[in-house]
Amino acid sequence: MLFVALIFLRVWWRRCSVIGGGPKNLPPGPPGWPIVGNLIQVILERRHFIYVVRDLRKKYGPIFTMQMGQRTLIIVTSPDLIHEALVQRGPEFASRPADSPIRLIFSVGKCAINSAEYGPLWRALRRNFVTELINPTRIKQCSWIRHWAMEYHMKRIYKEASEVGYVEVMSNCRLTICSVLICLCFGAKISEERIKRIESILKDVMLITLPKLPDFLPLLTPLFRGSVREAKELRKKQLECLVPLLRNRKAFLESGAKVNEEMVSPAGAAYIDSLFQLEAPGRGRLSEEELVTLVSEIINAGTDTSATALEWALFHLVTNQEIQEKLHKEIVETVGKNGVVTESEVEKMRYLGAIIKETFRRHPPSHFLLSHAAVKDTELGGYNIPADASVEFYTAWVTENPDMWKDPDEFRPERFMEGGDGEDVDWTGTKSVRMVPFGAGRRICPAWTLGTLHVNLLLAKMVQAFKWLPLPNSPPDPTETFAFTVVMKNPLKAVIFPRTN
Ligand code: HEM
Secondary structure, three states, X not given: OHHHHHHHXXXXXXXXXXXXXXXXXXXXXXXXXXXXXOHHHHHHHOOOHHHHHHHHHHHHOOEEEEEEOOEEEEEEOOHHHHHHHHHHOHHHHOEOOOOOHHHHHHHOOOOOOOOOOOOXXXXXXXXXXXXXXXOHHHHHHOHHHHHHHHHHHHHHHXXXXXXXXXXXXXXXXXXXXXXXXXXXXXXXXXXXXXXHHHHHHHHHHHHHOOOOHHHHOHHHHHHHHHHHHHHHHHHXXXXXXXXXXXXXXXXXXXXXXXXXXOEOOOOOXXXXXXXXHOEEOOOEEOOHHHXXXXXHHHHHXXXXXXXXXXXXXHHHHHHOHHHHHHHHHXXXXXXXXXXXXXXXXXXXXXHHHHHHHHHHHHOOOOOEOOOEEOOOOEEEOXXXXXOOOEEEEEOHHHHHOOOOOOOOOOOOHHHHOOOOOOOOOOOOOOOOOOOOOOOOHHHOOOOHHHHHHHHHHHHHHHHHHEEEEEEOOEOOXXXXXXXXXXXXXXXXEEEEEEOOO
């Protein structure tokens, strides 16, 4: 009996450990363990999931499955399959998978552009965001906000350098971009202390919503009740911090909308003004909770991504003075030594554009897109893709692939100039997928023009005003770490000198 039991156990184990293939015809994947699939193996690796996938790609190639407890992840790494799924068959892969209980607390049941399933609610929220915040007229109308925040940024970094001898790039860029986004959302200028508080709460929200064990194995949920409690407390803090801002705005609109020192945007110019009016399908007029979720996603989505790009761009300018000088020359030739770097001027700076593109190629802020899901059971690359699987597009590989890029590890902005291997690249991925830092197709980042505008402007202003050098005896370290985006493990610190010539 023992012998029969052992044979039975072995057959059962072998059957359960095979991932992919079989009657379900899922893409192949690393063998797992019964019930937990690959979950324990990933945990035992003790490194972030993006690095585990980077290695698995070498073995399993363009499309593979990872069984993480009860959740099936389909990882897509080939540019052709990414293009097929996101662009050619965009509507089929434009949904989002189910959210964890903690994420549902913060999204008030998926009432956010990034988490809403493909359908009328997502369409209405996204359309409203694009027409109200990202249209060229609004971007122009709000240019004073960027001007104000960036002037303040320049003074702040100069002060920091005078006091401590160097500038910490990431924290300063985050603060400035966050203040621009808060002003765009609420139409209000608020104190630095308050901005820092919002920034810190939103960072905590991002961290607490990262996947946890019960998201993969719901039977463990009772053991993690403390996390749900913690999430609810954080949500309360987030509401306490942001609800007064939206109430102030409402009171301002209802009392004649007379612009003043704090309420600086006229009626209609703040994102929240449009949300007050919105009739959201299936929800009607939005509640305060839903409004907080919608503005928080904008501040979250736009802050870390852009600040990460700036930190990596400056890392390369600090470690490669030749590139920095070439950029400075272009800025001076375009606006003069002391001229004002405006939004229309940065559009003319081709080398600046090439540096930004090379930064997004070499250091895409996120190595995966947000999780996608198929709207119904379908197939991709000859395999079945169930509607309840998370489809993860590993886009970082596309820009590391030596078949697509010459010397992909090198930082060479010139590749985006005339005659370079990236000259004609379409970074929205519409024609083909060679770099897609913003995703592609239906769910492409709706604010990629605004995000790149922030990065372009800040970088041009910082290089026009200062020469950036490494800290003596402490060269910048390019080791990466995952902190929602992929940032420098040791944040960049640089010495600055005002440019006199
Ligand atoms: C320049 C830096 C930025 C980068 C690299 C970036 C990147 C991305 C990526 C990769 C996605 C996911 C696309 C997908 O799932 O297929 C995304 C989505 C999104 N981004 Fe951005 N983003 C940036 C700036 C911004 C800014 C400034 C905002 C807002 C002001 C913003 C708002 C959003 C929103 C709302 C979504 C969800 C779109 C949807 O699900 O339909 N992003 N972004």
